[in-house]
Amino acid sequence: MTAKQDRILLAHGGGGQLMDELIRGLILPKLKNDVLAELGDSAKLNLASGTYGTSSVCFTTDSYVVKPLFFNGGDIGKLAVCGTINDLAVAGSKPVAMALSLIIEEGFEIKLLEKILDSISEQARLNNVDVVTGDTKTVEAGAADKIFINTAGLGARLPGVDLAVGKIKVGDKILINGTIGDHGMTIISQRKDIKFQSSLKSDCASLADLTCKLFENTNGIHFMRDPTRGGLAATLNEISRDSALSIEVREADIPIKAVVQAAADMLGFDVLNIANEGKFVAVVSSESADDCLNICRKHPLGKDAKIIGEIVQTRDVPTVELITKIGGRRIVQMPYGRELPRIC
C-alpha cells in the first residue's frame, strides 16, 4: 500500500476500503497473531491465571475523536462508553469493566470535562460497568482538538454463545434492530449547522441489555456486528467477504427515518454508508428469525427491528446486492471511507 500512498489520509480512518487496506496491508502483517487476525469487534481470549483458574473474556479498544463534542442525543463521553460496550456486546459477551484514557488540550474548560465525565458516569452506571482504571494526558494548545477519549473494555463471554462468520450459511436472515444513519446525519448536520424541521438525533445507546436478552433466549444467532463507521454498507460487505457468501437486502425493508433520508438526500450522502451508534446487524438462522424479531421488538432499542435480507449463494465473487424499491438491483459497495471524518 505504500506504493499507492505515502501519507495518512482522513479516509484511512473512515471505516471503508482505505482503512481496510491500511489495517490489512500494514498493521496486521506487523502484529500478526491469530486473535488479531479475526478483526472482530472484540478479541476473544482465554485467560489462564495460575491457580486462579481460567476465564473466557472479550477485550476491545476504541478512541473517540468526534466533532462536535456535544450533539443531539449524546456527547463524546456517552459515545465512548456505549461504543466500547457495544463492541463487547456484539461479540457475545456481557460487559464487565472499562479503562478510560483522556488526552486533553491545554486550555480545555474544566466544566466541559465535568459534563463529559457526568455522561461517562451515567452510562457506566446504567450498564452496570465500572471504570476501573484510567490515564490522563495533557498536550499543548494546538496539539490536539479539545479532547480525545479512549475506552478499552473487558467482557465476560456468555456461556454457550459462540458467534463466528464461519457459522453463517445460505438462507440465514439479516436482522437490524432499528433505523440507520441517525448518528452520522446528526453529526454532519450539526457540523454544517443545518437545521431540519424535525430535529435529527443520534441513536447513541448501549446495546448490551438487548443483545444479552437475545443470547439468553435464542441460539439461532450466528454472527453480529455494529455498523458504525462505514455504516450498514461496510458491515454487510465485511460479512459477505469474510463468510465468502453473498447478501441480498431489500431497500423497502431497511428502516430509515424520513428526516434522516431527507438530510442525506440534501447533502448528497448514501444512508447505507452513514455511521450508527446504537445498532447491530445480526445474521440469524431462518428458523429463529421470528423469535429474534419478537425479542427485539419488546425492547426500547429494538422496536423498529426488521429482517432486511438474507444470505444467498455466491455466484462469482461474494457481493452485497440491494433490491431497490422499484424492483431493480444494485451492488452495495464497500465505501471508500471519505464520507465522514471524526464521526465517532
Next chain:
Amino acid sequence: MTAKQDRILLAHGGGGQLMDELIRGLILPKLKNDVLAELGDSAKLNLASGTYGTSSVCFTTDSYVVKPLFFNGGDIGKLAVCGTINDLAVAGSKPVAMALSLIIEEGFEIKLLEKILDSISEQARLNNVDVVTGDTKTVEAGAADKIFINTAGLGARLPGVDLAVGKIKVGDKILINGTIGDHGMTIISQRKDIKFQSSLKSDCASLADLTCKLFENTNGIHFMRDPTRGGLAATLNEISRDSALSIEVREADIPIKAVVQAAADMLGFDVLNIANEGKFVAVVSSESADDCLNICRKHPLGKDAKIIGEIVQTRDVPTVELITKIGGRRIVQMPYGRELPRIC
C-alpha cells in the same frame, strides 16, 4: 478544584500535585468504585465468566503523546508497549495481551507509521504479549500532533502475589532497579536540541521479565510502582501518603548517571522529579532486601539496583525525607507537575 482553575493546564498531566487534584477532585468522585479508588498502576479484577470459571486479572490503560516521536533509546511505539507492560508487571501480574489504538493526523508519513509499528511488533514479541485488538482513527491536519497511541493491557495475576500499600511497614527497604532520570532528560535534551558529550539515552524497557523473576523467588515484596511522570519524588510521595508512613532516602545511594545529573543541573531540573520508563520502586521486607538486590543484579535491567532508603515511623504527617550527601535533610515534595509535558 473548579474554584481554583477553570481550564486544563499542561501541569494537569504532569504526574504531580495538580494531576492528583484533577483525578481525586473531579474524575474519581464522578466514577467512584472500589477498584478505581485504589488508583493502582493496574486495576485488579476477578472475572467470573459463566461456566468458564474465574480468573484474576490486571487491567490497565495509557495514552502516549511523547514529543519527539523518536528519541535515543526508543520511540512512541516501544514506549507504549513497555509502559503498559510495566503497569501490569508492577501490579504483580504477567502481561498477556494488549489493545492498540492509534489517533493519526492527516498527512502523517506512512513510513514513520511503519517504523512505529515495527517497534510495537518487536516489543510485543520480546515480551511474548500479543496485540489482540485495535482501533485506528484519523483527524484533520492540525487537529492532533502527528500520532497519539493508546495501549490497554491485560495481565494474569501471579499466584500468591498480593501487593498492596497496606502491607508496607516500618523497617521495609526501598529498592530501585537502576539509575533515575534517563528517560526524561533524554526527551528534554532532544527537544531543546542540546548535545552532551556522552549521549543521553532513555531507559525505556519492559520490566516484566525482571519483576516475574522477583515474584517467583521471594515473597518479601510488599508494594511496587514504576516512577514515570513525576519521577521518583512523585512515587515516593504517593507511597508515603497512601501507607501513612514516612520514608527516608539517602541521596548518596540513589543511582544517577553523571551525564543525566549534568544535563539536569544545566537545565535546572531536579532529577528526582524526572520521568523514568524502565524503572520500578519496590518496597520490600528488610529480611528479603538482600535477596531482591541479588536477583536484580543478575538481570540486565537490574545491574545498578540499589537499596536507597527505608520506611520509617511517621512523626507528624507522612513525609519523604532526603538525607543529602553532606548529611543534611530536606523534604522531597510531590512535584507540582509542570516539569515536563509530553514526556511519555
